Amino acid sequence: MTAPLPPGATIGILGGGQLGRMLSVAAARLGYRSHIFEPGAAPAADVAADTTRAPYEDGEALEAFARSVDVVTFEFENVPAEALDRIEALRPLRPNRKALAVSQDRLHEKDFLCGLGLATAPYRNVESEDDLQRAVDALGCPSILKTRRLGYDGKGQVRLAAASDVPEAYAAMQGAPALLEGFVDFSMEISVIAARGVSGEVACFDPGQNLHEGGILRRTTVPAPIPARLRTDAVLLAGRILNALDYVGVLGVELFVTPAGLVVNEIAPRVHNSGHWTQNGCAVDQFEQHIRAVAGWPLGDGSRYADVVMENLIGDDMDRVPELAATPSTALHLYGKAETRPGRKMGHANHVSPKTD
Amino acid sequence: MTAPLPPGATIGILGGGQLGRMLSVAAARLGYRSHIFEPGAAPAADVAADTTRAPYEDGEALEAFARSVDVVTFEFENVPAEALDRIEALRPLRPNRKALAVSQDRLHEKDFLCGLGLATAPYRNVESEDDLQRAVDALGCPSILKTRRLGYDGKGQVRLAAASDVPEAYAAMQGAPALLEGFVDFSMEISVIAARGVSGEVACFDPGQNLHEGGILRRTTVPAPIPARLRTDAVLLAGRILNALDYVGVLGVELFVTPAGLVVNEIAPRVHNSGHWTQNGCAVDQFEQHIRAVAGWPLGDGSRYADVVMENLIGDDMDRVPELAATPSTALHLYGKAETRPGRKMGHANHVSPKTD
Numbered sequence: 001m002t003a004p005l006p007p008g009a010t011i012g013i014l015g016g017g018q019l020g021r022m023l024s025v026a027a028a029r030l031g032y033r034s035h036i037f038e039p040g041a042a043p044a045a046d047v048a049a050d051t052t053r054a055p056y057e058d059g060e061a062l063e064a065f066a067r068s069v070d071v072v073t074f075e076f077e078n079v080p081a082e083a084l085d086r087i088e089a090l091r092p093l094r095p096n097r098k099a100l101a102v103s104q105d106r107l108h109e110k111d112f113l114c115g116l117g118l119a120t121a122p123y124r125n126v127e128s129e130d131d132l133q134r135a136v137d138a139l140g141c142p143s144i145l146k147t148r149r150l151g152y153d154g155k156g157q158v159r160l161a162a163a164s165d166v167p168e169a170y171a172a173m174q175g176a177p178a179l180l181e182g183f184v185d186f187s188m189e190i191s192v193i194a195a196r197g198v199s200g201e202v203a204c205f206d207p208g209q210n211l212h213e214g215g216i217l218r219r220t221t222v223p224a225p226i227p228a229r230l231r232t233d234a235v236l237l238a239g240r241i242l243n244a245l246d247y248v249g250v251l252g253v254e255l256f257v258t259p260a261g262l263v264v265n266e267i268a269p270r271v272h273n274s275g276h277w278t279q280n281g282c283a284v285d286q287f288e289q290h291i292r293a294v295a296g297w298p299l300g301d302g303s304r305y306a307d308v309v310m311e312n313l314i315g316d317d318m319d320r321v322p323e324l325a326a327t328p329s330t331a332l333h334l335y336g337k338a339e340t341r342p343g344r345k346m347g348h349a350n351h352v353s354p355k356t357d
Numbered sequence: 358m359t360a361p362l363p364p365g366a367t368i369g370i371l372g373g374g375q376l377g378r379m380l381s382v383a384a385a386r387l388g389y390r391s392h393i394f395e396p397g398a399a400p401a402a403d404v405a406a407d408t409t410r411a412p413y414e415d416g417e418a419l420e421a422f423a424r425s426v427d428v429v430t431f432e433f434e435n436v437p438a439e440a441l442d443r444i445e446a447l448r449p450l451r452p453n454r455k456a457l458a459v460s461q462d463r464l465h466e467k468d469f470l471c472g473l474g475l476a477t478a479p480y481r482n483v484e485s486e487d488d489l490q491r492a493v494d495a496l497g498c499p500s501i502l503k504t505r506r507l508g509y510d511g512k513g514q515v516r517l518a519a520a521s522d523v524p525e526a527y528a529a530m531q532g533a534p535a536l537l538e539g540f541v542d543f544s545m546e547i548s549v550i551a552a553r554g555v556s557g558e559v560a561c562f563d564p565g566q567n568l569h570e571g572g573i574l575r576r577t578t579v580p581a582p583i584p585a586r587l588r589t590d591a592v593l594l595a596g597r598i599l600n601a602l603d604y605v606g607v608l609g610v611e612l613f614v615t616p617a618g619l620v621v622n623e624i625a626p627r628v629h630n631s632g633h634w635t636q637n638g639c640a641v642d643q644f645e646q647h648i649r650a651v652a653g654w655p656l657g658d659g660s661r662y663a664d665v666v667m668e669n670l671i672g673d674d675m676d677r678v679p680e681l682a683a684t685p686s687t688a689l690h691l692y693g694k695a696e697t698r699p700g701r702k703m704g705h706a707n708h709v710s711p712k713t714d
Contacts, residue, residue: 031691
């Protein structure tokens with residue numbers, strides 16, 4: 001087994017948003033320094049030992065960054081391949097390129113998941129309006145047309161209510177490679193936050209139930225109200241994905257609960273918004289779990305000791321901070337973003353109650 | 358009531374050790390930036406937005422520091438009075454000078470506590486060898502001679518086993534003002550971590566039992582095995598101290614449990630090592646509680662949800678990190694200090710178990 005990074009080593013983090021910020025704090029708690037690489041505004045810079053502000057196209061900055069750190073991880077899966085090439089030539093990248101390549105492209109992701117024998121929404125590749133027409137004929141409506149790359153928080157998606165929506169929906173993709181996903185009749189969305197260490201051990205946090213509004217995660221509730229059988233399925237399925245990718249770090253898996261069992265919605269090769277509840281529900285949270293894996297430590301104990309409702313604070317929800325600050329059993333986590341904008345994730349609140357299950 | 362500091366405001370912290378480091382992380386979690394002022398090595402710098410490295414005698418550096426922040430607090434009570442004068446002329450200092458003045462001098466501290474009607478060890482001011490001789494005659498042996506100022510972790514203390522130790526003990530003080538403390542027959546030491554907000558509300562964490570070795574805190578156990586009556590006494594007594602000082606922030610109160618009730622050992626006008634258990638036992642820990650108070654927020658909910666044994670990792674205890682990292686229900690907190698030295702606090706481990714009491 002690889003020896004863990006020594007105390008005082010530096011972890012490079014691609015991306016300086018709130019996930020990078022919370023990763024940086026977790027790294028510090030384990031005695032490591034963090035170096036953030038971020039082209040734009042970086043809330044993570046306030047809690048990192050070093051920050052490089054440069055575009056991903058700046059090869060020199062990337063290489064200087066890589067040389068200054070001991071291992072590189074990311075909070076953001078859409079880092080350009082060329083940037084990753086430069087980094088990987090100099091330092092280990094955890095999780096690895098395969099995990100990134102799969103999750104950067106919805107088509108590859110679905111092919112990969114189906115190849116593992118897992119259920120996904122029915123899907124068709126769409127490279128032309130004719131493709132889309134045939135896909136709608138095959139999968140029916142309602143269905144969702146999604147760009148293959150660079151979508152998040154509901155962006156890059158168009159819903160088709162009827163076959164007559166095809167021309168407008170196709171035009172909205174502006175020529176970007178896309179895929180059509182058929183309708184999945186699900187009772188709820190859950191997610192499981194799973195981790196795999198350098199020596200191959202796997203650990204999962206309890207699944208949570210997710211509620212979205214306008215394509216953005218609004219709330220995650222643990223425990224998810226699902227039978228024990230499905231909890232087991234979720235864990236086994238996450239383990240299968242992690243092992244197939246030879247993954248090191250934390251992975252988020254979004255799942256639909258359907259009458260026929262669990263259907264994988266998507267995977268995120270990083271700490272995940274739906275895992276923020278772990279900060280106030282577990283001795284080791286998802287951020288520390290990720291840093292443990294990336295630094296070559298044994299995975300931590302992710303047992304849940306409380307019930308938690310995690311609520312995202314989006315845009316004007318910040319007006320509720322004084323009220324939330326005065327609410328017992330509510331832990332606030334604010335991201336220090338300079339400007340409040342509609343739809344912008346500004347923080348989250350974990351509402352904690354005694355463990356029932 | 359004063360309005361809370363706005364999001365993105367900066368909290369100045371005098372002292373960049375592990376307490377400053379954990380305060381800085383807590384400030385970030387509430388959306389604030391931190392600026393550390395530290396003459397020496399600063400583990401806190403790795404998680405702070407800004408750091409000034411300068412001696413407390415550098416008036417210009419102090420003033421630039423003060424101008425760059427919105428409020429100033431400290432992790433270290435022995436900041437020179439001249440430095441505090443310069444800062445206070447520019448920005449609010451929380452907690453205030455009175456709390457610092459009292460706790461910087463053991464004689465003033467004991468006079469203050471006795472003035473509130475609280476019990477302390479019997480004590481005598483010692484300004485000469487004759488004073489010491491008279492003090493030993495009055496208080497008997499064993500007793501402890503302590504410097505009035507600048508003692509911590511058992512430094513600046515000499516134990517007198519017999520009256521014949523007087524000349525050697527007095528010489529060891531090297532002329533520093535001192536006081537002799539008489540023997541207190543106590544069954545255990547406990548401490549209570551208390552907080553007071555800007556609007557005067559008070560909150561206390563559950564008392565913990567402290568175990569020292571070689572003058573350094575080794576372990577704190579919550580709940581402390583004391584009757585409910587004494588828990589109440591501890592809280593009332595802490596509240597009396599906070600109110601008398603018009604205190605804003607977290608205060609540590611060390612208490613001896615004696616057959617006659619609680620005797621105050623000492624107070625620390627800052628977050629306290631014996632409060633580190635709160636990081637894994639409460640939704641709001643002592644660091645966030647301090648930042649909430651300093652930033653003008655309502656105090657948080659410090660209810661305890663677990664039993665915790667906090668164990669300091671001192672010097673070579675760092676060799677145990679791999680074992681501790683693999684222990685379930687143990688949360689590690691490492692300080693990122695570059696060099697391990699005997700007697701140096703390198704981190705701590707919180708061993709968490711279900712709440713029994």
